[in-house]
């Protein structure tokens with residue numbers, strides 16, 4: 041291990057300035073081209089002339105991102121082409137409806153970008169249909185849930201009543217349909233096993249819509265237990281079986297999940313918000329490719345997929361007409377400028393370099409996992425085969441909250457996360473989630489991941505819980521050795537100096 045990165049990242053340069061744009065680097069945008077630097081500088085000047093504090097905050101953000109080891113598993117760096125495709129006149133256009141069927145006039149340019157985004161998405165993922173309007177992951181999930189309800193509950197009700205439109209139902213039939221829509225079941229992954237709030241949990245609207253039950257992971261191995269999921273599905277008989285996660289470090293066998301869904305008459309929905317980039321980059325294939333097995337797949341576009349902040353739904357032909365009614369069902373006018381940026385991002389993801397990127401994300405996560413294990417930190421499931429590692433910090437005598445804060449003090453940005461059956465609950469937690477998509481984009485490879493494992497280990501060893509007034513260890517307060525904090529901050533900065541981020545943009 042500790043082999044040099046397979047991804048030729050941006051050329052480390054001591055002299056900030058334009059980088060030759062001819063370099064065939066898979067991550068050229070991390071060392072932005074002179075044209076992009078100029079564009080960002082000019083854009084900020086225009087903003088500064090109206091509200092300088094906003095321009096300053098934007099400039100400070102790139103400074104912060106340059107200076108921190110960004111290990112938040114859901115974050116990335118979108119390319120200048122993606123970012124710039126969002127800041128323009130497409131934002132001003134209303135375009136409710138779908139391509140060629142708009143409720144507004146003058147939508148030909150929106151039609152162009154939406155059709156392109158959908159076409160790239162279908163090709164990239166091998167999907168029958170792509171709906172690129174959702175503004176975010178949660179909107180994509182709402183669209184998908186309601187598309188399934190529309191297909192499986194509303195359409196049969198309309199057929200029974202002999203009408204085509206809900207407006208033509210009698211008051212009694214309408215009341216009955218509303219009751220039926222609100223009386224459906226969903227089976228999803230439990231939050232502490234790595235599931236997501238939008239998969240039927242009470243604080244989210246999905247939990248108020250559906251009667252939900254969740255499946256967890258095997259307490260001994262931390263892995264999904266498909267026999268247990270099958271047994272739960274047989275007993276609960278959900279309308280929708282949801283697979284997908286935010287904090288599970290292993291692959292999911294979607295072929296088996298589909299088998300389970302079919303057996304109980306459920307629709308399989310996969311939320312690949314976190315790992316869409318690994319699907320696009322062909323790291324997750326065969327049984328592990330959700331699009332090949334699920335009737336409907338949702339995603340964000342800004343996480344490992346490295347596009348603009350947004351969402352998307354992919355589905356089969358039968359669900360397409362229902363998904364396309366996302367607006368007006370749960371969405372308003374589509375963000376046309378973001379659809380343009382999605383088209384750009386998907387075009388990037390169709391390049392061969394993106395496959396190298398996706399493989400490097402996983403190689404990096406595995407190098408990080410090995411580095412942590414070797415130094416004595418326990419990992420949930422003992423390792424990873426995707427883009428994230430879930431470290432259990434209870435062996436260091438810390439809560440996830442303390443570990444997250446001590447790491448942040450030292451320039452290492454992660455986020456705390458519950459581990460299965462977490463004794464500290466969802467707020468303090470016992471885990472830290474560490475992801476590699478962003479730093480891989482920045483050009484870091486497996487050797488740097490081992491160095492990062494050492495930084496993390498060094499901080500955790502130098503951190504101890506503070507003592508509360510009644511003499512017990514605090515779950516929130518901690519003491520971090522100041523010398524260690526300074527040394528790690530310095531090492532993190534030195535590491536990042538080799539991987540400049542927009543070196544030609546000096547905004548503050």
Ligand SMILES: *Cc1c(COP(=O)(O)O)cnc(C)c1O
Pocket residue numbers: 114175176177178179181235236238284285286311312313314340350351
């Ligand atoms: C991030 C995430 C979402 C929500 O995405 P937003 O764009 O923040 O709304 C939904 N599902 C999963 C599994 C996620 O990880």
